[in-house]
Amino acid sequence: MSRKVVVTGLGAITPIGENVQETWANALKGVSGVHALENDWVEQYDLAVRIGATAPAPSEDVVSRVQAKRLDPSGQFSVAAAREAWNDAGFSGDTADTSDELDPTRVGVAFGTGIGGVWTLLDAWDTMQAKGARRVKPMTVPMLMPNGNASSVSMEFKARACAITPVSACASGTEAFYQGLNLIREGKADVVIVGGAESAIHPVTIAAFNSMQALSRRNDDPQAASRPFDIDRDGFVMGEGAGACILESEEHAKARGAKIYAELAGAGLSADAHHITSPAIGDEGGPARALRESMVSGGFEPSEIKHVNAHATSTPVGDIPEAGALRAAFGSEVDSMAVSATKSMTGHLLGGSGAVEGVLTILALKNRIAPCTINLDNQDPKIDLDVVTTARDLPSGDMVAISNSFGFGGHNSVAAFRSV
Numbered sequence: 001m002s003r004k005v006v007v008t009g010l011g012a013i014t015p016i017g018e019n020v021q022e023t024w025a026n027a028l029k030g031v032s033g034v035h036a037l038e039n040d041w042v043e044q045y046d047l048a049v050r051i052g053a054t055a056p057a058p059s060e061d062v063v064s065r066v067q068a069k070r071l072d073p074s075g076q077f078s079v080a081a082a083r084e085a086w087n088d089a090g091f092s093g094d095t096a097d098t099s100d101e102l103d104p105t106r107v108g109v110a111f112g113t114g115i116g117g118v119w120t121l122l123d124a125w126d127t128m129q130a131k132g133a134r135r136v137k138p139m140t141v142p143m144l145m146p147n148g149n150a151s152s153v154s155m156e157f158k159a160r161a162c163a164i165t166p167v168s169a170c171a172s173g174t175e176a177f178y179q180g181l182n183l184i185r186e187g188k189a190d191v192v193i194v195g196g197a198e199s200a201i202h203p204v205t206i207a208a209f210n211s212m213q214a215l216s217r218r219n220d221d222p223q224a225a226s227r228p229f230d231i232d233r234d235g236f237v238m239g240e241g242a243g244a245c246i247l248e249s250e251e252h253a254k255a256r257g258a259k260i261y262a263e264l265a266g267a268g269l270s271a272d273a274h275h276i277t278s279p280a281i282g283d284e285g286g287p288a289r290a291l292r293e294s295m296v297s298g299g300f301e302p303s304e305i306k307h308v309n310a311h312a313t314s315t316p317v318g319d320i321p322e323a324g325a326l327r328a329a330f331g332s333e334v335d336s337m338a339v340s341a342t343k344s345m346t347g348h349l350l351g352g353s354g355a356v357e358g359v360l361t362i363l364a365l366k367n368r369i370a371p372c373t374i375n376l377d378n379q380d381p382k383i384d385l386d387v388v389t390t391a392r393d394l395p396s397g398d399m400v401a402i403s404n405s406f407g408f409g410g411h412n413s414v415a416a417f418r419s420v
Helices: 020-029 040-044 065-069 073-089 118-131 140-144 148-157 169-185 203-211 250-255 286-298 319-336 350-367
Strands: 005-013 107-112 162-164 191-198 241-249 262-271 305-309 338-340 400-407 411-418
Touching: 005 020, 005 073, 005 169, 005 250, 005 350, 020 350, 040 203, 065 073, 073 118, 073 148, 073 191, 073 241, 073 350, 107 148, 107 169, 107 350, 118 140, 118 203, 140 148, 148 162, 148 191, 162 169, 169 191, 169 241, 169 262, 169 350, 169 400, 169 411, 191 350, 241 250, 241 350, 262 286, 262 350, 286 319, 286 400, 286 411, 305 319, 305 350, 350 400, 350 411
Parallel strands: 107 162, 107 191, 305 338, 305 400
Antiparallel strands: 005 241, 005 262, 191 241, 262 411, 400 411
């Protein structure tokens, strides 16, 4: 812990907002981004699940028409969120090599994804089937590769320290915070653009997740479909979009007079080595170990944690183990933590979820208010958490807030933020 790491810029493009300001406002009001999908392929393939949480396409002044043709939709979301975060951080130039405050070789990227360019891959297959191999686009590989998002962000901002791609299913976005924290702590970078993105609302992925019985089939009431912690939850809702943050060493941020949202105090990782889709439970389960590691990494006690942005996907199998992991790691102090489940509004952005939820957690600390959880009509009695159903004020004074992400394959990641 040789260098303190702080957050100086935020960016997001989500099902409930085309930027951070709109996303945050709607998270406080309890606006749902879930709706009936109107794509022709819903009827073409007679999909059992016909709902999703789509995000708006980035505007042309952020991602140009030419640039969009060379980026998978997830890459477009990545660049848009990173651009907003970069501008919010107040750097003097559009890129690291045009800024008087930055050395490009000391600026890194850690940008996660769960699947990568799935739209590009499957569109290329459709093209080849219909028109032959010669019609497959030359940029297909750069657009479909999972590291394409980190690469695109790195090139957009001339970040030359590194371009890391956590690919840990739904834990990817939060794992990016872990990577960025360690890069700065270890002195390998002064600034790291961290985040995560996903664009996987595609007939194949919807059909595949539905075959696993992971998705909600509440087609007749889309806005009520994502209902974390509710006893009538029946699966998650596919979402899309991206979140991004600018991390800096405290000394670097203060030297240039940057505003500081919060400190990234610590982060934790673990693996379940248990089951490909079901989380390990109990005191020694992976989620509880990741939570404990975040405390060790951040040097704080459970009594300091006042807010939790839960992973809380709205699946019957996932929500209960998370509640158990929180209590296993933090004991009775969990009773004084305000828990928000923002996937109730955004749906599940897979590899982008942890990044967006990290942004919301940082804003909760900065503004001293916890966003709400919608659709919690009847809380599951097995989930003994203080869940925030309407936006709630958080206490004054120093405190910690955490954001959890747990992914298929047994990946667990936690980011812990401290107020400044």
